[in-house]
Amino acid sequence: MNYVTLDDQGFATESGLIKYYTIDSDNIFLNEVEDFISIGTGLPARAYIDEPPEYKPGFAIVRATTGWDYMEDHRGSTVYDKTTGSTLLITKVGPVPEGYSFDKPQPDKIKEYTDELKHLADVFTQDVNLLSTSYAKAALIDGPNEQSKKLDIYTEYQNRKQKYNLEIQSLKLKYEV
Numbered sequence: 779m780n781y782v783t784l785d786d787q788g789f790a791t792e793s794g795l796i797k798y799y800t801i802d803s804d805n806i807f808l809n810e811v812e813d814f815i816s817i818g819t820g821l822p823a824r825a826y827i828d829e830p831p832e833y834k835p836g837f838a839i840v841r842a843t844t845g846w847d848y849m850e851d852h853r854g855s856t857v858y859d860k861t862t863g864s865t866l867l868i869t870k871v872g873p874v875p876e877g878y879s880f881d882k883p884q885p886d887k888i889k890e891y892t893d894e895l896k897h898l899a900d901v902f903t904q905d906v907n908l909l910s911t912s913y914a915k916a917a918l919i920d921g922p923n924e925q926s927k928k929l930d931i932y933t934e935y936q937n938r939k940q941k942y943n944l945e946i947q948s949l950k951l952k953y954e955v
Contacts, residue, residue, distance in 0.1 A: 782796050788821065790818060790820070793817045794814070796821075797812050798813070800826075801825075801841045805840045805842075806838050806839070806840050807830050807838070807839035811825070834848060837849060837850060838850075838853075840871065849871050849872060850874075852873075852874060853869060853870065854867070857875070857880055859877060860878065860879055860883060861883075891953040898946065902942045913935075
């Protein structure tokens with residue numbers, strides 16, 4: 779069977795085979811079709827007679843007002859909000875949305891610093907509470923060994939306080955605060 783051509787109004791001048799190219803509702807190229815067409819009929823909706831360009835990785839072939847064109851295609855990719863780090867799955871053809879990037883943002887150093895500092899403070903507070911309870915118990919009981927216990931508890935408190943201050947200094951160096 780022979781291939782037919784269309785007249786200037788888009789209708790077949792005779793019956794036969796025709797090759798055309800289809801697009802979806804977003805104007806993205808779908809496929810090439812070879813079909814039978816009757817004389818006096820035209821192409822189906824969203825079909826074009828001119829051949830699209832070759833596929834390029836990372837791009838979709840789309841139908842523009844002036845013909846075929848390429849458009850960035852990141853569908854199925856995950857991008858990250860540059861300020862919050864939240865993720866977005868790309869479902870449409872086009873460039874990466876403004877404010878998003880493929881690079882996962884690094885956590886904010888200040889937030890990490892404050893989180894670690896809060897953890898240190900919580901641990902220190904728990905230690906001090908335990909030592910205070912032990913000190914109070916030793917103070918309630920009279921006897922020669924209780925004064926020694928109180929001194930040991932106070933010394934332990936001083937040691938923990940010194941350790942806590944050193945850990946804070948270490949964090950400041952780590953995060954350059």
